Amino acid sequence: MIIPYELPEIKDHSFFFIDQRITPHLEAKLHQHDAWELYYVIHGYGTRMAGDTLQAFSAGDVALIPPSMHHYWKYDPASTDSDGCIHYLMVAFNHSLVVRCMEVFPELRNRLINLTFPVNALKFGPESSRVIRNMLSQMNDMDDLGRLCGMFRLLPVIFNSPDHIFAGKPMQIERDVRRMQQICTYVMAHYVHTITLDEIAAEIGMNRSAFCSYFKRCKGMTFSQFVTQYRLNTACELLKHSQKQVSEICFAVGFNDVPHFNRVFKESQGITPKEYRKRNT
Structure with a gap:
């Protein structure tokens, strides 16, 4: 399932900026959010899904994901640093921020006037990537006001750059949503009993192998794990x-x-069922 993902709300900020250094398994699974996402890979490599497209990525890559496009960055565990972490900078901002700023600041409006905003995901080419990497790195060292000023410089670069390649187009997800709703409904009705892969695959009109691949792609886990x-x-x-x-x-x-x-519960929650009850009642 494509997970609606709310970016952390930061009080008194007009956009979200993060310098993220984490272990690969903590990176968000397949998800979508109502914001533009500009993503710069500092350390690590792997496979990026954006809309209908899978592409390899590596350190130094810079990509722009449009609002509401489902996507994920799957890092190869072998690509981590000596501490087992991957590292990236990411800035996310609502389209309304761009519109409001264009209304208020003619200097920005003049740079973006008559612009057709992209509907596809973009991977920036060498020259644009170099410029954007430098701008994001500078913003990372700034205070909040400095970052806001940096955004005014950044927006014309990412939206006017001719130096980019296609990285994914939006999918028609209605069928996937219906399928996943059907799967979830079936699980809710039958979870007390054993649910075989043949049963659930037949329920949604797929063969077992196709179902396993489909479910893993959509949910980032096996059906059994789900x-x-x-x-x-x-x-x-x-x-x-x-x-x-x-x-x-x-x-x-x-x-x-x-x-x-008891064993599976403790592996998941870190405590036994009895301890969980004591803490939560």
């Missing part, structure tokens, strides 16, 4: 809001063995 996650989430709610014994909850959410349930 069902387990749903069962554990349901168990957490029962632990918080019911008086059922742990063994009862185990079977009520589709696990067939209490020790296995």
